[in-house]
Amino acid sequence: MQEYLPISINDVIEIANREGIYPGYTVYLPKMKEAVYTLSVFSPKAQDEATIHIDQYSGAVLADYRYDHYGLMGIVIAWGITLHKGTQFGWVNQAISLLICLGIILVALSGFYLWLKRRPGKGIGAPSAPSIKKLKGFLILMIALGIVFPLVGLSILVVWLIDGLIIQKIPQSKAF
Incomplete structure (x- = not known):
């Protein structure tokens, strides 16, 4: 029975450089004989994100997941993270x-x-409360924001319904 020797970490780094992985990646070492090296990078720009799996014996790239392979939600999430971190x-x-x-x-x-x-x-x-006639511009703005940000719109609608259907019907709540 032939025993295979894993490639060195230097070989893994050389493969990462050859594959053009953005510097600063993390190398996850295989913990079992059947496992692989995994390289993962979450770079300052969404377009440079990558995860690759390398066979621990042959050095073959078994899987290469990059920004170009992301679906719409993956792209939105990657951009959201880098914009939120202020790095994009x-x-x-x-x-x-x-x-x-x-x-x-x-x-x-x-x-x-x-x-x-x-x-x-x-x-x-x-x-x-001011007169409703003075609030036309404000109401238009609230409706527009409710459309652009649906959860904000939903919360505004819920508060409006609670106020109109419950709070306005209870005299004690008006006094407070």
């Missing part, structure tokens, strides 16, 4: 993410400030 477009990506974060902080602070200006007396209740 470098400093431009990070600057846009910073502006989004600052915008969220501004919305939270301005909401609190506007509530302070409009609150009833010295209480903690909600300010009186």
Whole structure:
């Protein structure tokens, strides 16, 4: 019975270089005689992601999964991760993410400030609602955002239904 010897880690690195794997990959060593070397890289750009499996004895590439092989959801997820991490477009990506974060902080602070200006007396209740005629632009914006972001739209719809069907029917809730 012939015993086969596994290839060296240096051979695995040479194969990775030959296959053009983005630097910074992780090498998973085979733990059983039938297992393979697995190289996996999640690079700063979605297009450079790869996972390959290498036979531990012959060095043959058994499977090569790259960005080009992803389906639509794989592409969306890969882009979402690199955009979220701020690595896909470098400093431009990070600057846009910073502006989004600052915008969220501004919305939270301005909401609190506007509530302070409009609150009833010295209480903690909600300010009186403005006339619906003044809110046409706001309603159009909310509908558009609800279409673009369906979960936001669904949550707005649920709150509107709870308010209209339950809270407005209970006199004690209006007093608070």
